[in-house]
Amino acid sequence: MTDPAHATCEVEMAADHDAMAPAIDTIEAHLEAVDATMKQIYMVRLALDELLSNTIKYGYDDPAGQTIRVRVEPGPPMTLVLTDAARPFNPLTDAPAPVLEGRIEDRPIGGLGLHVIQSMGMTLNYRRDGVHNVLCVTLPADS
């Protein structure tokens, strides 16, 4: 087991889809090294795949030169902190609600990601800090 004092992991990545996999793999390797559970590793991947891709796709007029910082705090509870200088976006209030009722043919494909993250028991907290979005994702205590 890694000394908990050194168990926080921070990765700064380019705001580019191609930078996602190396960043997520680095974080996963860290989580494995500190004996995170399979469920924690799954949830971290799930949250990062959705949240990073949303920020990169919708957050910038031009993402060139922009970076996103991801910090993983082991907790408990384990927490992810995503910091970016994208346009202000509070996923709790600004994201479209998913359509989960009615005929599947009539449902839009999008909007599921945040719903899935929250349904898996993760809690989101957002704040705007100057020019930065700061999004905290707290994993459930039993993960």
Added chain:
Amino acid sequence: MKMEIIQTDGSYTHIKLTGKLDIAAVEQIDIKFTAHVAAARKPAIIDISGLDFLSSLGLRTILSNAKALIAAQKKMVLMNPQPLVMRVVETAGILPFIPVAKTVDEALTLIA
């Protein structure tokens, strides 16, 4: 991410996905998957037993293909998801439209 075509001729499509279906994998397989599933307009069995990660973006690929099949009066069945993958599928509220089977025989009954 590996996409294995078990069967595309005959009366149904059978595909096996192995690995991690995340945004990078979606970019890798989306066109091929859609060509063999939605465009084939045949009932589809998608074996996801070897999928150890499914993100909501991966789920969108499965869902958009299922929608196309349903619009053509055909069905898609998912086979043998691992527990955490199953949980993602459940939370998306799609099980009434895309059922889950444990065996090929059960899947064939569900797509009939």
